[in-house]
Amino acid sequence: MTMGLCLLSGSSHGELASQVSIRIGYPVGSDGLVTTRFSNGETFVSIGASVRNADVFILQTASEPVNDRLMELLIAINACKIASAKRVTAVIPCFPYSRQDKKDRSRGPITAKLVANMLESAGCNHVITMDLHASQIQGFFNIPVDKLFAEKSMIEHIQHNYGTDSLVVVSPDAGGAKRAATIADRLHVDLAIIHKERKVANQVSRMILVGNVAGKTAVLVDDIADTCGTLALAASILKEQGAEKCIAIVTHGFLSGPSVKVIENSQLDRLVVSNTLPLPEHARSCGKIHQMDVSPTLAEAVRRTHNGESISMLFA
Numbered sequence: 001m002t003m004g005l006c007l008l009s010g011s012s013h014g015e016l017a018s019q020v021s022i023r024i025g026y027p028v029g030s031d032g033l034v035t036t037r038f039s040n041g042e043t044f045v046s047i048g049a050s051v052r053n054a055d056v057f058i059l060q061t062a063s064e065p066v067n068d069r070l071m072e073l074l075i076a077i078n079a080c081k082i083a084s085a086k087r088v089t090a091v092i093p094c095f096p097y098s099r100q101d102k103k104d105r106s107r108g109p110i111t112a113k114l115v116a117n118m119l120e121s122a123g124c125n126h127v128i129t130m131d132l133h134a135s136q137i138q139g140f141f142n143i144p145v146d147k148l149f150a151e152k153s154m155i156e157h158i159q160h161n162y163g164t165d166s167l168v169v170v171s172p173d174a175g176g177a178k179r180a181a182t183i184a185d186r187l188h189v190d191l192a193i194i195h196k197e198r199k200v201a202n203q204v205s206r207m208i209l210v211g212n213v214a215g216k217t218a219v220l221v222d223d224i225a226d227t228c229g230t231l232a233l234a235a236s237i238l239k240e241q242g243a244e245k246c247i248a249i250v251t252h253g254f255l256s257g258p259s260v261k262v263i264e265n266s267q268l269d270r271l272v273v274s275n276t277l278p279l280p281e282h283a284r285s286c287g288k289i290h291q292m293d294v295s296p297t298l299a300e301a302v303r304r305t306h307n308g309e310s311i312s313m314l315f316a
Helices: 014-024 066-082 111-122 135-140 151-161 174-187 229-240 259-265 295-307
Strands: 005-009 033-037 043-047 055-059 087-092 126-130 145-148 167-171 190-200 203-210 217-225 245-253 270-274 289-292
Touching (some): 005 014, 014 055, 014 295, 043 066, 055 295, 066 087, 066 111, 126 295, 135 145, 145 295, 151 174, 151 245, 151 289, 167 174, 174 190, 174 217, 190 229, 203 229, 217 229, 229 245, 229 259, 245 289
Parallel strands (some): 005 055, 055 087, 087 126, 126 145, 217 245, 245 270
Antiparallel strands (some): 033 043, 190 203
8 A cells, every 4th residue: 555645734834834735736734733732831733634554744843932843743743653654754944953963061962862862752754854053963863864955045046146256155164164165166156264263152252264255245155043143243254355245145044032133233235044944023024134945945855755766866
């Protein structure tokens, strides 16, 4: 008996789930996942339609409140498993706790590993995610993990909106140099790197630019925009070094705290974030902040996974 595809959406990002469902031609059922809360705050998830012997894909991302979204996903996976689903795939565009990927201090947790253990214990058979903060998170799992990349969407956005003449791709730190180098190579443009020096944790004291940006459009590429302090500081360095325009393209736009005010007051001309996370309400009115769509990549990964096809072409 062949497995039928069943696409379910958590409460984290209904808009992205709708875009994915349209592209794969399978509707997100209104009778799919229903999430309610008890008076004491406990999460209750029920599945409206039968998932017996189905190939279930549950789309849930790490939007706020992250802990509630994660708990909802774990309960939904377990509910599908004990309802006799043949396979359960968690589609997590933005992986929760991905920045806690290593033990970098005494008595520090490796929470990304804990999340991996919880997903497996809940009954997850497969994970599809995008632009993990650290590649080693894949190794935390004993089940298959497909890590997709937003690079293709970034490259298409750059080509369509800014062209490649007088363009330079910039990495705001050494950790993102590989990502920036890949994009620069595919666009056949120059690469620049900003070296950050920190005297106190989470506080950048100095930035040093390696590369030439004078008279060019500088495109900063990164995986996460949280408080946006690093992007704002990088933009000011680039403008000081003669960059004509300064654009930032980021996969996961958390945009927490005072980030929108930081962007508005910065020398960034535009911040482009993907729709792996819903755009926060306070960011929608900011003229500098725009979104790019990564649903085609996610939808194709879901379609190919269901049909047993290779998804390596999505990395090309």
